[in-house]
Amino acid sequence: MENVTFHDHKPDTLSLYDAVVQGLSKRQKSIPPKFFYDKRGSELFDQICQQPEYYLPTVERRMLEQNAAEIAELAGRGRVLIEPGAGSASKVRLLLDALQPSAFVPMDISFEYLKSSATVLAEEYPWLSIRAACVDYTHSLPVPENVPQGSRLLFFPGSSLGNFNKQEACEFLRLVHNTLGRGGMLLIGIDTKKNHGLLNAAYNDAAGLTAEFNLNLLHRVQNELHADLDPNNFSHSAFYNNQAGRIEMHLISKLKHTLRIDGHAFDFEEGEYLHTENSYKYSPDEFISMAALNGFQSRRYWVDDQGMFAIYLLQSE
Numbered sequence: 001m002e003n004v005t006f007h008d009h010k011p012d013t014l015s016l017y018d019a020v021v022q023g024l025s026k027r028q029k030s031i032p033p034k035f036f037y038d039k040r041g042s043e044l045f046d047q048i049c050q051q052p053e054y055y056l057p058t059v060e061r062r063m064l065e066q067n068a069a070e071i072a073e074l075a076g077r078g079r080v081l082i083e084p085g086a087g088s089a090s091k092v093r094l095l096l097d098a099l100q101p102s103a104f105v106p107m108d109i110s111f112e113y114l115k116s117s118a119t120v121l122a123e124e125y126p127w128l129s130i131r132a133a134c135v136d137y138t139h140s141l142p143v144p145e146n147v148p149q150g151s152r153l154l155f156f157p158g159s160s161l162g163n164f165n166k167q168e169a170c171e172f173l174r175l176v177h178n179t180l181g182r183g184g185m186l187l188i189g190i191d192t193k194k195n196h197g198l199l200n201a202a203y204n205d206a207a208g209l210t211a212e213f214n215l216n217l218l219h220r221v222q223n224e225l226h227a228d229l230d231p232n233n234f235s236h237s238a239f240y241n242n243q244a245g246r247i248e249m250h251l252i253s254k255l256k257h258t259l260r261i262d263g264h265a266f267d268f269e270e271g272e273y274l275h276t277e278n279s280y281k282y283s284p285d286e287f288i289s290m291a292a293l294n295g296f297q298s299r300r301y302w303v304d305d306q307g308m309f310a311i312y313l314l315q316s317e
């Protein structure tokens, strides 16, 4: 394909090995959520997005479809469109015709998956220049050199900002601000605070896919680090922590046992939690104030009629 190029910008951030050894050495054991996404993890996430309980992508897609023309009107056409964590790049398809970007830069940590999704996109959109970059967005947002000059629009759907704690979210917004420069725009989808039953159901789908996704982390540790561990010794747990305003996802040890990796031994008590992900929820006021503190002015935001999800268009000042 002539309209797509690939760029490996993945920095020397913590490897899976280092992250697991560090995370399991802590009193509250944890592994960062970015390690969910090997090829299997990305595929499982796509399947989660089709589950009826996981309302986020359905509502967000409908809102993007309904508002694409107004978004393009406000943002203007012909910007360089950047999407960190693009995955299958399915949501951006709802905007491409309206936005007519001068180039699209999908970024993802899962390079093989990104390559295949960018190749499919390039076939579907022969007029679009695609510059796909393997990037860890918790570290930096390097834009490939062969991207045209001109104003930028960064698209960050899927409530991925919610995976950061409040301080990390501010740091990410600063990083986006630097990547965009003055006058750049940010289009971001974020889950709202709502009925706890709906939130708990969303992360505990009846088909068990979120559980499989969570446990896939241990399959990665087992396969890639040759760890002596049995994923069946753990079960999935996800619940809304009202005080913190977030869904917490954990793997719970079903029994007292020891997990071994390369000379390291990590003891688990029965019922002990291994923390794998947070998903913070924001009211529009909370998010708009946080964005303002980090250099963004809200231009317009949309909330669906049931208050399930919000999309914000902000300008970098």
Ligand SMILES: C[S@@+](CC[C@H](N)C(=O)[O-])C[C@H]1O[C@@H](n2cnc3c(N)ncnc32)[C@H](O)[C@@H]1O
Pocket: 033, 034, 037, 042, 045, 057, 084, 085, 086, 087, 088, 089, 091, 107, 108, 109, 110, 135, 136, 137, 138, 157, 158, 159, 160
């Ligand atoms: C929850 S999915 C969202 C996909 C898509 N943006 C959407 O809204 O449907 C998260 C995507 O971000 C990628 N990802 C997760 N952590 C990342 C990181 N630190 N840097 C770059 N990509 C990351 C994953 O590989 C995955 O494709």
